Amino acid sequence: MTWTFPTSRISHDGAGTVVLEICHRVSDYTAVPRRRGQVFWTSSPLPDGATLLDVYCPVCTADRGLTVSGTWGGPAELTCLCGHSWTPRVPTLSPEQLLRSLVRLALEGSFLGIRYRMIKVDPVDRHPTPLQDAVHPVVIAAERELNLRQWEFTYREGSIASELLKRAGQRAYWSPEALAALVQQKRPTDEESLAWVVDNYRALETCSMSTGGRLGRFLSEAATALRPIDGMTMDDLEPGVTWSRMPPALDDARGALGAVHVVLTAGVTDDVDY
Numbered sequence: 079m080t081w082t083f084p085t086s087r088i089s090h091d092g093a094g095t096v097v098l099e100i101c102h103r104v105s106d107y108t109a110v111p112r113r114r115g116q117v118f119w120t121s122s123p124l125p126d127g128a129t130l131l132d133v134y135c136p137v138c139t140a141d142r143g144l145t146v147s148g149t150w151g152g153p154a155e156l157t158c159l160c161g162h163s164w165t166p167r168v169p170t171l172s173p174e175q176l177l178r179s180l181v182r183l184a185l186e187g188s189f190l191g192i193r194y195r196m197i198k199v200d201p202v203d204r205h206p207t208p209l210q211d212a213v214h215p216v217v218i219a220a221e222r223e224l225n226l227r228q229w230e231f232t233y234r235e236g237s238i239a240s241e242l243l244k245r246a247g248q249r250a251y252w253s254p255e256a257l258a259a260l261v262q263q264k265r266p267t268d269e270e271s272l273a274w275v276v277d278n279y280r281a282l283e284t285c286s287m288s289t290g291g292r293l294g295r296f297l298s299e300a301a302t303a304l305r306p307i308d309g310m311t312m313d314d315l316e317p318g319v320t321w322s323r324m325p326p327a328l329d330d331a332r333g334a335l336g337a338v339h340v341v342l343t344a345g346v347t348d349d350v351d352y
């Protein structure tokens with residue numbers, strides 16, 4: 079996606095920490111007709127005791143009202159009010175990292191969790207789900223065979239699948255205590271969810287190499303479809319709006335692994351549709 083948004087001021091401490099100040103108009107958040115003067119500022123936290131250096135236009139030295147634009151994974155580009163554009167150089171941050179930091183700061187600094195309306199992104203309402211799409215045919219074929227009883231889990235397949243489900247924090251059978259604990263769980267951070275996704279992908283892949291038969295084929299086809307998860311880092315997680323409130327790429331990866339786990343659960347419990 080391409081991100082574009084106006085800022086009030088961008089500064090940095092020379093050691094990789096960026097501080098972003100944004101001026102918001104109240105009317106961007108309410109239905110009240112726009113009136114003059116109804117503005118407020120949000121700023122990301124200032125590093126302790128740091129001297130901040132303002133980012134300014136190399137042509138006219140403007141350091142206020144800079145507009146940020148750029149595509150996730152690409153460099154940040156700034157434009158001043160006079161229309162000069164440049165790629166800023168901030169010590170210890172690449173222009174690509176700078177764009178990611180600025181987008182995240184702009185989203186986090188939003189007013190009371192309300193989306194910062196001035197952030198414009200490409201008109202992508204539905205996020206692509208490449209991993210769910212990739213694993214879909216593998217999952218559908220397996221579910222079909224389970225439903226038609228062409229595939230029934232052997233004892234060994236059941237114990238391999240149970241191990242994978244246990245690792246993922248899922249159970250084929252839930253006790254009331256386990257369900258109660260699940261409800262009490264805090265929402266994991268994106269870092270925790272990413273670690274979960276990568277760990278469970280690797281478990282799936284490792285398991286696929288030592289498992290034969292129909293389950294081995296299912297696991298290795300699923301691992302092939304989900305291979306991009308292996309190299310996924312926080313830098314790949316472009317922010318976006320999803321029901322789960324996770325970044326779209328993470329939401330997709332979780333959903334894709336979840337589809338694999340549904341097949342494993344169905345095989346273990348013999349809970350299939352006729």
Ligand SMILES: [Zn+2]
Nearest residue numbers: 135138158162
């Ligand atoms: Zn300028």
